[in-house]
Amino acid sequence: MTHCPVSGLPITEKEHWSFEHRQGNYIRKYSLIGTDILHVQEIADHSITPEQLYAEDFNSLITEENLTGNPLYLLMDCSPIASISRSYKKEFANLLLDQDSPFRLIVLYNTTPSARLHFEMLQALEAAARPVILAKTYNDAVTSILEFKSGAVTGSSSEPKPESLEEPALKREFLAETAEMLLHKQFDRPLFLPPEGHPAHPYFLMLELIRQDLKALTKEHQQTVERIEQEFRTLLASKNSLLDSQVKLNKKNEQRFKEQEAAWLSRIAAQELETTRISTANAEKNVALRSLCDLLENLEVDPSVREQLSGYCIPLFENSSKANLLNTELTETDSAFISKLQKRHPDLNQRELRISLLIKLDYHSRDIARTLGLSTRGIESIRYRLHKKVGLDKHRSLKTYFTDLATGQI
Structure with a gap:
């Protein structure tokens, strides 16, 4: 461990206490x-202009060394600082005026001529309990701290x-x-003004004029900010109103x-229901016409009369037989099934009636999909809804139900 050449006190150094800024x-x-x-210490081989003081680093080190609550002294090497x-000034000023700061004295040494005026300005802000001393060398700085601790030097109070x-x-x-x-933008403090005729009087008078101008500019700036904020609030309210109107x-x-x-x-749905009704009626008429034609064929009348009656009946039957649900001719059995299904479940639409008939006829979902121009998954979904719509439990198939309905078993 090294020792301070001035005070003889031990110097504690740790690897992580030295780092690139x-x-x-x-x-x-x-x-x-x-x-x-x-x-x-700020260490550099060129001039620097620090942007921040980073005083929070001081607190970290104080906490690490368990020095919280102890009176401390801050010694700063300013040799590479050109400005x-x-x-940085604001942070330094806050440190000086902070009543809770543990530092009783701040000593700066090796200040360059270009930076010294900046530090002298900060030195002028010092509070009585936290003076700032500008020393020339390290030896002078440490000596100043030792004298301050002994009471021989009281900072700048004198x-x-x-x-x-x-x-x-x-x-x-x-x-x-x-x-x-x-x-600190303090523009209302009474300004000391040397008497007229004193060499410093014009400088302080000019400082007073600058302060008045800065005060006016600050007020003007504040008014501008308030005006912009008000305009923004008005614009925002207008946009919100437009947005609300658009949402409504x-x-x-x-x-x-x-x-x-x-x-x-x-x-x-109504059209589908009407279409289903018409299709069913046509199917029933088709069955009746076929039965009528069969009767005419077996009727014992004059052959010319039977032929004439058949001539009227057959065209009607042929036209009616064109009405179907699957783009194919319905048989009597199909027509009877459709009629029974619609009467038992009047809420089924045209497409569901068509699919029901195809299921009864043992068509596979893939074939039904191809016939109706739908996807296989779509047919499966319709079959699932049909299962629920006709009120079947999960163990009974549509094919069995429709077959039983067609054969009169239910």
């Missing part, structure tokens, strides 16, 4: 001097007030006001289409 262009390294000095971003009109005090006041405006219209159209569909299905 999230920005990816430099190394951040942590170490612990003694038990209360957290040392942060810092606004987000700095002269701006009313003294001393140059360091005026510079500090100027930077503090600038930081309040830029980082779609629901009405959907309901209308359903009603039209139901009406068409009802008409189709």
Whole structure:
């Protein structure tokens, strides 16, 4: 274990405390001097502009070392930092003003001339319990912390007030006001103004004018944001209203289409029922005409009269025999079966009557499908519905039921 060359305190270093920074262009390294000095080093062979302070990393290390609740001191090496971003400044300022922060003192060393003014502005924001010291070297920085701990140095609490009109005090006041405006948007604090004739008076006066302009711009920006938000809310309400109207219209159209569909299905069902009735009536007439023709053939009348009567009957029978359900001529047995089936189950439609007859005739589903122009799966579905529609249990087949119906066994 190494020791601090200034304080002689042991230095704790761990492998995972050194890692490539999230920005990816430099190394951040942590170490612990003694038990209360957290040392942060930014290591790079080129100038850098940190985007974030990443103060949450400090808390992780403090938790890892069981230092929560102990007074601590933050030591930061700023040698490669050429400038810092606004987000870095805001995070640093929040750390300074955080009443719950464990750090009692923050010491920055090796600050470059280009970055020093940024840190001096942050230094001007310090609270009494959390001063910031800008030291030249590592030795100076550690010495400052040791003196602060012993009470020999109290940070900047003893700095002269701006009313003294001393140059360091005026510079500090100027930077503090600038930081309040830029980082915290504080535009209503009373601004110290040196008396007229003082060399610093024009600068503070200009700062006051800038603050008034920034205040006006901030107000204007806020009004613009509010106007845009209001316009967006109005537009959103309008779009939502249009959407609601469209949804209602779609629901009405959907309901209308359903009603039209139901009406068409009802008409189709009625047409199918009427077609079935006509087909059945034709089948019955066909049977009667055939019986009449048979009677005429056996009637003992004058042959010329019998021939004349047959001449009237046969054409009627031939025309009637064209009426069928399967695009083939119905036999007397088929017609009788259709008639019985329709009377027993009047809710069966034309297609179901056709399929029932084909099932009775022992047609396979594949053949029925080919005859009616349907798929085999479709015929199977119809057969399943027929089974339920005629009220059969699962152990009785349609073929058996239709055969029994045709032969008068039920």
